[in-house]
Amino acid sequence: MNNLPNYILEHLVIVLIATAIAVVIGILLGVIAYWVKWAEQAILWLVEIIQTIPSLALLALLMIFFGLGNPTIIAGLVLYALMPIVRNAHIGLTGVENHLKDAAKGMGMSRLQRLVKVEIPLSFPLIFSGIRISVVNSLSIAVMGVLIGAGGLGFPVYRGIQTNNMEMILTGAIPVVLMALVFDHLMNRFEKKLMRS
Amino acid sequence: MIRFESVTKKYGKKTILNKLSFEINQGDFVVLIGPSGCGKTTTLKSINRLIEPDGGKIYVDGRDIMKENPVELRRKIGYVIQQIGLFPNMTVEQNIAVVPKLLKVPKEEWQQRVKDLLNLVAMPYEENAHMYPSELSGGQQQRIGVLRALAASPPIVLMDEPFGALDPLTRDSLQEEVKKLQKKLKKTIVFVTHDMDEALRMADVVIFMDQGEIVQMASPEEMLQNPASPLVKSFLGKHLNNGAVLLASDVMKSRVLKVHREMQTLQSVELMRNRDVNSLIVINDDETYAGTISIERIKSAGKAGTQIGGLLTMEAPVVQVSDPAQSAFELLMESPTGYVIVLHEDQTVAGLITKTSMAKAMGETLWGGDAV
Numbered sequence: 001m002n003n004l005p006n007y008i009l010e011h012l013v014i015v016l017i018a019t020a021i022a023v024v025i026g027i028l029l030g031v032i033a034y035w036v037k038w039a040e041q042a043i044l045w046l047v048e049i050i051q052t053i054p055s056l057a058l059l060a061l062l063m064i065f066f067g068l069g070n071p072t073i074i075a076g077l078v079l080y081a082l083m084p085i086v087r088n089a090h091i092g093l094t095g096v097e098n099h100l101k102d103a104a105k106g107m108g109m110s111r112l113q114r115l116v117k118v119e120i121p122l123s124f125p126l127i128f129s130g131i132r133i134s135v136v137n138s139l140s141i142a143v144m145g146v147l148i149g150a151g152g153l154g155f156p157v158y159r160g161i162q163t164n165n166m167e168m169i170l171t172g173a174i175p176v177v178l179m180a181l182v183f184d185h186l187m188n189r190f191e192k193k194l195m196r197s
Numbered sequence: 198m199i200r201f202e203s204v205t206k207k208y209g210k211k212t213i214l215n216k217l218s219f220e221i222n223q224g225d226f227v228v229l230i231g232p233s234g235c236g237k238t239t240t241l242k243s244i245n246r247l248i249e250p251d252g253g254k255i256y257v258d259g260r261d262i263m264k265e266n267p268v269e270l271r272r273k274i275g276y277v278i279q280q281i282g283l284f285p286n287m288t289v290e291q292n293i294a295v296v297p298k299l300l301k302v303p304k305e306e307w308q309q310r311v312k313d314l315l316n317l318v319a320m321p322y323e324e325n326a327h328m329y330p331s332e333l334s335g336g337q338q339q340r341i342g343v344l345r346a347l348a349a350s351p352p353i354v355l356m357d358e359p360f361g362a363l364d365p366l367t368r369d370s371l372q373e374e375v376k377k378l379q380k381k382l383k384k385t386i387v388f389v390t391h392d393m394d395e396a397l398r399m400a401d402v403v404i405f406m407d408q409g410e411i412v413q414m415a416s417p418e419e420m421l422q423n424p425a426s427p428l429v430k431s432f433l434g435k436h437l438n439n440g441a442v443l444l445a446s447d448v449m450k451s452r453v454l455k456v457h458r459e460m461q462t463l464q465s466v467e468l469m470r471n472r473d474v475n476s477l478i479v480i481n482d483d484e485t486y487a488g489t490i491s492i493e494r495i496k497s498a499g500k501a502g503t504q505i506g507g508l509l510t511m512e513a514p515v516v517q518v519s520d521p522a523q524s525a526f527e528l529l530m531e532s533p534t535g536y537v538i539v540l541h542e543d544q545t546v547a548g549l550i551t552k553t554s555m556a557k558a559m560g561e562t563l564w565g566g567d568a569v
């Protein structure tokens with residue numbers, strides 16, 4: 001049990017790395033879907049499809065490329081995290097009021113400047129909401145990592161199941177639930193603040 | 198400065214701009230006016246390439262804008278959009294400084310510029326620069342929208358109904374501010390409105406549009422004097438009877454007694470007695486004005502059995518229908534006959550101005566009612 005803080009830390013690190021990567025890729029895909037008309041439906045469809053693949057199957061598939069260990073679970077988390085981020089970024093960017101887009105264009109901003117100075121800032125509350133959903137999902141999905149040799153809170157849960165040790169299962173599961181609740185709450189508060197301003 | 202050469206824009210089968218051609222000179226305050234949907238915004242957006250026409254050419258500063266980089270073109274043209282469109286994620290200062298920053302103007306310079314501009318509209322820098330648009334009143338937002346368009350000192354500024362949703366007082370003062378700014382900074386301004394008051398007050402040149410075509414392009418004075426169509430007239434509405442531009446035709450009575458010059462003197466005396474008048478307007482065979490004849494004149498010079506044609510006098514003052522009512526009024530006061538003849542351009546008689554007709558028209562102008 002004295003390993004618990006380590007498990008928690010490792011679990012967190014895995015989720016945060018995955019989230020960071022997902023945010024970058026997700027916003028990028030969201031922007032492409034917004035900018036490139038013909039790619040729009042394809043991208044939205046793709047991230048939706050990924051979401052429906054069972055996690056065991058996805059991890060097994062990823063293991064072929066990333067081998068055993070943390071990189072595989074991180075890759076898996078990234079793929080699952082994409083959908084809410086991409087979708088919210090796309091909705092946010094397309095939803096920026098047309099007259100503001102016209103104003104930005106009329107002031108002489110290039111497409112990239114419009115994106116960075118106006119469109120992303122204005123859709124940030126929505127994008128952030130997507131990130132919150134991803135983080136909460138990832139915290140629980142990360143438990144699966146133990147099956148492909150990754151660290152984190154999946155280890156005590158798995159060991160508990162194998163040895164039929166309820167106490168051990170709970171020492172893994174409870175921190176996961178608590179972390180999900182705490183993140184959800186804090187990010188929700190921040191999100192409300194963003195929406196208000 | 199800005200030249201349209203048969204510019205056409207279509208959405209599907211619908212023609213929005215129909216071979217639009219006009220030229221705007223440097224330093225002019227040009228107002229685009231017309232009914233909703235006539236293509237004013239489309240015309241404006243064509244100038245900074247927010248909309249690209251399907252046909253024709255647009256020149257700014259002598260250069261075909263389709264051959265220019267649109268982003269650079271737009272930075273040289275100030276733009277106030279119909280919906281104000283301040284960026285909600287930026288402070289007042291950041292909003293105003295958008296274009297100077299894009300143009301890489303040094304910070305000290307644009308900051309000074311923001312201060313100067315805010316002073317110009319009586320919104321001190323310290324109190325306002327760091328506010329967000331949502332913290333400002335509608336009038337203040339519109340001011341900032343105008344300042345943002347002026348910040349980089351563009352030679353051309355496009356304004357799309359910039360004072361649309363303002364109360365009359367704020368609107369008046371903003372109109373004055375913008376007009377002053379334009380004169381002081383010698384900008385070429387293209388201004389869209391559907392408020393004729395605003396157009397007449399601000400414009401050097403008014404372009405009246407309808408269904409994607411120009412109905413009339415003229416100075417406010419010219420438009421008031423010669424509205425090109427009933428639609429223009431209806432837009433001018435109450436301004437048409439404005440005392441300053443009341444015309445001779447507005448104060449005359451048009452049902453007047455005219456006789457031919459071949460009439461016998463006796464006959465004409467009879468007619469005058471019947472109608473209780475002491476003179477007649479005489480016309481030639483081709484209906485043009487010949488002169489007047491009075492009872493006194495016939496009595497002193499006429500012999501029985503002659504035609505009045507030989508006895509005519511030209512003592513009655515004559516004005517044209519389009520002459521200002523004011524000069525007709527002055528002639529009327531000095532006239533020995535007590536009336537003034539009003540002629541059409543082809544010299545036929547249009548009517549007669551008497552003290553009664555003049556008073557009637559003035560009363561109607563002052564207290565309402567249709568002009569004579």
Ligand SMILES: Nc1ncnc2c1ncn2[C@@H]1O[C@H](COP(=O)(O)OP(=O)(O)OP(=O)(O)O)[C@@H](O)[C@H]1O
Nearest residue numbers: 208213231232233234235236237238239240279391
């Ligand atoms: N993107 C578009 N697709 C199809 N039709 C359009 C589009 N934009 C404008 N129109 C049509 O073009 C016409 C002219 O529009 P425009 O915005 O130039 O009018 P306007 O004179 O500015 O009117 P308002 O006084 O209401 O602002 C309208 O009939 C409008 O419905």
Ligand SMILES: [Mg+2]
Nearest residue numbers: 237238239279
């Ligand atoms: Mg419009």
